[in-house]
Amino acid sequence: MNKTPKLTTTAGNPIADNQNSLSAGPRGPLLMQDYQLIEKLAHQNRERIPERVVHAKGWGAFGTFTVTNDITKYTRASIFSEVGKRTELVARFSTVAGELGAADAERDVRGFALKFYTDEGNWDLVGNNTPVFFVRDPYKFPDFIHTQKRHPKTHLRSATAAWDFWSLSPESLHQVTILMSDRGIPTAPMFMNGYGSHTYSFWNEAGERHWVKFHFKTQQGHKHLTNEEAEAVVGKTRESYQEALFGAIENKDYPKWTVCVQIMPEKDAEKTPYNPFDLTKVWPHGDYPLIEVGVMELNRNAGNYFTEIEMAAYSPSNIVPGIGHSPDKMLQARVFSYADAHRYRLGTHYEALPVNRPKNEVNHYHKDGAMRFFQNDAGNPDLYYEPNSFGGPAEDPSYAEPPLGISGDADRYDHREGNDDYTQPGNLYRLFNDSQRDRLHRNIASAMQGVPENIVRRQLNHFHRADPAYAQGVARALGIEFEPDDELASLGA
Incomplete structure (x- = not known):
């Protein structure tokens, strides 16, 4: 028979009574002397972190991640050094806009970290379930996030703010089209793809660089919810993703993804x-086809969600020899901002x-x-x-990472003006079948309820520039x- 361990204070002192607080008498006030009561209440006040x-x-x-294909000609990264090599990992999926208590089955981009x-x-590879994002310049990221959070006066989410920003930022059209499509509400994390989204770089033993994009293709197949189906799910549970992911792993139905890369020779960027x-933007697969690299499998739930998932800190600043960054301006900013967020949220020594x-x-x-709890002086002060x-x-x-070798017109990389923000969203729209387009139109119309007409019409002109049928379909919904108005559309260009 196992002996029950002794309950102690945080200092290791045995506790005689954990049921009754100390008081001056049967009806008397509590005593300051009850240090364990004070400790329990004080600790509870501090159990939450931002x-x-x-x-x-x-x-x-x-x-785990297991290598299935040799890509050592592109990268010296040890994780890819030989076929069959296995590397442990921890994954976290998330919604972008919702707070900690938000419902899982909401229309939103999903994080894939x-x-x-x-x-x-x-x-650390910190991406999303989409290959693109709403903005290309980090100057606009805080403003974009403000539009996805609560209005300062009403304290409600504002469709007007979201569509006003999107209609004034035509580079968002590609991501908006994906978000409002069938893939806007995956049924659970294992039924969606993941992407590194940014362009990264590989460099090999010879110091040769290639640009790379990472793709994680779900082996469970794509499953998504319509708006109506999502409403029914949320009406029953706000925790549908946690229930599905945790339950699948507990039942040993381990989710898997095929890991692929797109490889671009360094000079092709010019x-x-x-x-x-x-x-x-995406790289057309016809120009840079997917190359299979390995398989990712999730096979163990956290023993404590707070310490192993909530306190997991991901940052693009964590790279290894053979993998590097790129001139992607959003990536460059995230290299700082993610690590800084963890220093604020978790503390100086979060890693x-x-x-x-x-x-x-x-x-x-x-x-x-604060919380410098480890030794790192090798025994020598x-x-x-x-x-x-x-x-x-x-x-x-x-x-040492090899130097960047690209040159060319710097303006092509640095400015918003002159970018084609319509061809790729239009190409995506034309890939949809009639039923998918119809749902896209209706999803957008639903999301535009209550938005001022001038903002709606400005956004319709962006849809028109991508494909006239896109605008007409949303207008019908x-x-x-x-009627298209080039002058109105140019307000956001």
Whole structure:
């Protein structure tokens, strides 16, 4: 028979009574002397940490990535070093706009964040279930997020703010089309694709660079909800994603994704008709076909959601030798902003928390600060700066990333003007069949309820520039007549 462990205080002192608080008498006031009561109440007041400003509502699990195809000619990254190699990972999926208590089955973009515990450090790939995003310049990201959050006066979500911003930002059209399509409400995380979304870079042992995009293709098939089906789901449960993902893994029905990459030779970036570093654009698969790399499987639920999923901290700043960034302006900004968000939300030493701690050896000179609970002086108190004469951790030039080799017209990469924001959304629209287009039209019309007419008509002109049938279909769903107005559309161009 197992002996029940003793209940103690956080200092390890045995507790004699955890049922009755100390008081001056049967009806008397409580005593300040009851330090354990005060400790329990004080700790409860501090059990919550700030939720993520975006991607607050999430669901996650642990798993593995297994290499199935040799891509060492493109990258020296150890995670891809040999076929059959397995790397542990933790994944977190999320909605973008909803708060921590929001319903899972809402129309929104889903986050698709992965932390790979490689033998050369953690590699974080922080993407979405869409290959593009609403904006291409980080200057616009805080403003965009404001439109997705609550109105400062009404404290309600504002359709007017969302469509006003989108209609004044034509680069959003590609993502808006995906969001309002059938794929806008996946039934659960395992029934959606994932994408690195940004352009990253690979570099190999010879110092040759290629540009790369990451794709995670669901092996469970795509399953999505209509607006009406989602309303029925939310009416029964707000936790449908957590229930589905957690339940599947508990039942050993492990979700899997086929991991693929698109590879672009470095110099091709100078001649593509679109900016390959623009987060609102995709690379045509006919030009840069998918190459299978491996399989991702989720096979273990967290033992404690808070410590293993809520405190998981993902950032594009976590890269490994053989994988690099690109001139993608949104990616460049996220390299700073994500790590900074974790420092605010979790604390100075957030990467020393168990779920974020690399599996390999870690040596650095970060010192002190709140919750500095680890040792990193190798047993020698003189090792607290660099360079030093005491054998402390030192740089290794063999891991240096090769310099960028692209040139060309800088304006093509730096400015909003002159970008074609209509061809790719139009091409996507033309891929839809009649039923898919009809649902797209109705979803947009539903989302535009209560939006001022001038904003609606400005957005209709963007739809028209992508494909005239797109605008007419939405106008019919709205029950209005529409004639294109180039001057009105140009307000957002």
